[in-house]
Amino acid sequence: MTGTSRKTNNPSLTQLKIPRKRVLSALARGVADLYCPDLPILPEQIAKASGLTFNYGNYEDYFDGMLEHIAGDFHIYMNLDKSLQNSTRSRFTFAHELGHYFIDEHRIALEAGLTPSHPSYTNFQSENIIEKEADYFASCLLMPENRFKADCNRKPFGPELINSLTQKYNVSATAFLLRYVHSEQVPLMVICSKKGKISWRWESDDFEFKYLKSVKGSIPGVSVTAEFYKNGTEYTVPQNDLYAEDWFNYTDHEPNTFRLKEFCIYAKKQGMVLTMLWY
Ligand SMILES: [Zn+2]
Structure with a gap:
């Protein structure tokens, strides 16, 4: 194995706990069922x-959205300089601000x-x-x-x-993946990278590999994602000839036995790649 295992890759510190996710999901479902059947x-x-x-207004770079409380009234500011009204990004931002209102602890802190x-x-x-809670909500x-x-x-x-459900729910691929990774469907890790460096990652609770084979936040060299950064190669279908050890330092499996699938969404406008790893 090459590469170094860095504790900074440990994602557990700020991940939402399973019981909390259940509460937020049930709360959001109740709101959706009540107001938007x-x-x-x-x-x-x-x-x-x-x-x-x-x-909706032009607020330059100050925020995507903001929830304000004044004397019992709540108001949401939406920034058109960040996203157009009714775009998938704008819809997510608006839903995030609603999270700050509907999640009791968030609203009570504002009111107080x-x-x-x-x-x-x-x-x-x-x-x-x-x-993170508002994003998940x-x-x-x-x-x-x-x-x-x-x-x-x-x-x-x-x-x-991904294509059919992002269209059906009118959401971005990123929003879909945030929902999917926590829906206990398949062991999945999602990694967002820019210029070959990892920006953030999410993984399902049952995804058993934790320590990325990443040096200083870079994408591991033997990967579909790395091929894009090195040669501009883009695959339109998932690749299934990756080994877990290409991406992770791990201990519980024999090397060269555990295979992963890898698929990338190349979001060139935002200068980022969304990588999905699953098995
Ligand atoms: Zn927020």
């Missing part, structure tokens, strides 16, 4: 029905003045547990548990499923 989920409709006000407002960034890089609101599970049931993970 049909698809797609409309965050603006949920806000109106809940007595929240909102506006403990936090003046919640400026939020839709880039999934925050290590703040509050932001957003994914569960836009893709409610009962409907999402029925749509995923017995369907193999891969590009076809």
